[in-house]
Amino acid sequence: MIRVDHAGEYGAVRIYEGQLAVLGKRGSAETIRHMAEQEQRHLKTFDRLVNERKVRPTALEPLWRVAGYALGVGTALMGEKAAFACTAAVEEAIDEHYAGQISELGERDPELKSTVEDFRADEAAHRQTALDHGAEQAPGYKFLSEAIKAGCRIAIKLSEKI
Ligand SMILES: [Fe+2]
Ligand SMILES: [Fe+2]
Numbered sequence: 001m002i003r004v005d006h007a008g009e010y011g012a013v014r015i016y017e018g019q020l021a022v023l024g025k026r027g028s029a030e031t032i033r034h035m036a037e038q039e040q041r042h043l044k045t046f047d048r049l050v051n052e053r054k055v056r057p058t059a060l061e062p063l064w065r066v067a068g069y070a071l072g073v074g075t076a077l078m079g080e081k082a083a084f085a086c087t088a089a090v091e092e093a094i095d096e097h098y099a100g101q102i103s104e105l106g107e108r109d110p111e112l113k114s115t116v117e118d119f120r121a122d123e124a125a126h127r128q129t130a131l132d133h134g135a136e137q138a139p140g141y142k143f144l145s146e147a148i149k150a151g152c153r154i155a156i157k158l159s160e161k162i
Helices: 002-023 029-052 061-077 080-105 110-132 141-161
Strands: none
Touching: 002 029, 002 061, 002 080, 002 110, 002 141, 029 110, 061 080, 061 141, 080 110, 080 141
């Protein structure tokens, strides 16, 4: 769980970095920057958990480094609404993923569970922010959203194992 969450938060940081490289001076930059800072906090926490609990980080980090950034840049180049469509889709996939972990953890590992619950609330807020900024009005929203969610689910599966 810690391996995949660490990988996911790293991917999130890279997506927002990619978005900010394109949209850093646009009206939505402050909103994106605020979410990016929260992803940094999430990543830092999972960095600590990886170290404390001697978890082997995903071997796919170099892939997520490039893929996350490319997804951020690519959607941002399609416009601010597409960038928010990307955020809404990613956060929806992460929300599902964290919800699954929370129910799987049950009474075990209260530290990890409360961390996941805490971050899940942030991700849900990011999703809402993205929707509030017109994510659904992005051109090709349905396709874009489904494709990104499918990609996230594959990335989650891979990062659990590899
Ligand atoms: Fe996050
Ligand atoms: Fe997030």
